[in-house]
Amino acid sequence: PEGYYDNNTWEFVQTGEEKLDISVDDGYLELNVPKGGDNTPGMGTNALQDQIHLLSNVVYTSGTSLRDKASKEEGIKIVVESKLFPDVPVGKWYSSSIRYCANLGLITGYTKGSNAGKFGLNDTIKRGQIATILYRLEGSPEVVGESPFPDVQDSSKYYYDAAIWASHNEIVTGYTKGANAGKFGPNDDIKRQDLAVMLGRYAKYKGINITTEYSLDNFRDKNDVSGYAKNAPDTFIQYMIENGVITGKEKNIKDKNNVVTDKYFLIDPKATATRSQAATMVERFCHNILNL
Secondary structure: OEEEEEOOEEEEEOOOOOOOEEEEEOOEEEEEEOOOHHHOOOOOHHHHHHHHHHOOOEEEOOOOOHHHHHOOOOOEEEEEEEOOOOOOOOOOOOHHHHHHHHHOOOOOOOOOHHHOOOOOOOOEOEHHHHHHHHHHHOOOOOOOOOOOOOOOOOOOOOOHHHHHHHHHOOOOOOOOOOOOOOOOOOOOEOEHHHHHHHHHHHHHHOOOOOOOOOOOOOEOOHHHOOHHHHOOOOOHHHHHHHOOOOOOEEEEEEOOOOOEEEEEEEOOOOOEOEHHHHHHHHHHHHHHOOOO
16 A cells, blocks of 8 residues: 555555555554455555555554564554654653643644754753643633733743733742742743642642642652642642652662662652653643543
């Protein structure tokens, strides 16, 4: 078969006496090849594999070789996944989350510069970007009023409406101490605990009770979590961990022979979050808390 991929739509011109059973579902293409493999006219598995590899932005994900699979009497099933971003491989822990967020229009790739079109997996995500994600999740409502933040005054910035909306609905408050007191810091890297706080405040905005008695005792660095992120009634970090939005970082304890003898967990609340981590947390938040 010959075909091409364009803008998340598959189109195939099929040749030979047998036809492929093709189904498309949310960026995935499934091909069911009838038994016979290379003996099926016009459907040699080597040619099929070549065609799949030649398609733009597509990764073959079925595992073993097509020839080996085709030798089985039941034929083979091939699943390929379209890549939304050239720097996001399929089948990784973050892949489906990035696709989920991108399909909802919550996160987009870069549009300018040398990284245009890319997602930026390991780039840190900014406070303005998280506000924008939540604003888009709410449907990008009309914004009225002025920005309360001195560093959010340029209406041409992507985060302008989002920051005003989030402020008016008490989802963001800006810094309260230090040289940046009163500012929002839209271009600052967001910390893991602050991401939990912003997600938690959005949940409260949606009428969800985020108060929990979940204990942080299993985490060695529980005392590193700032009070505003964990103190009742706003037990943001506990609620996000309890509901699987944020997971602890597992660390191994090894003996002198380098054998793992035990493990412990860290919240790492002051660490920055990457774009791939944020996409994963946002998807879990949508599923586990908002039931989307």
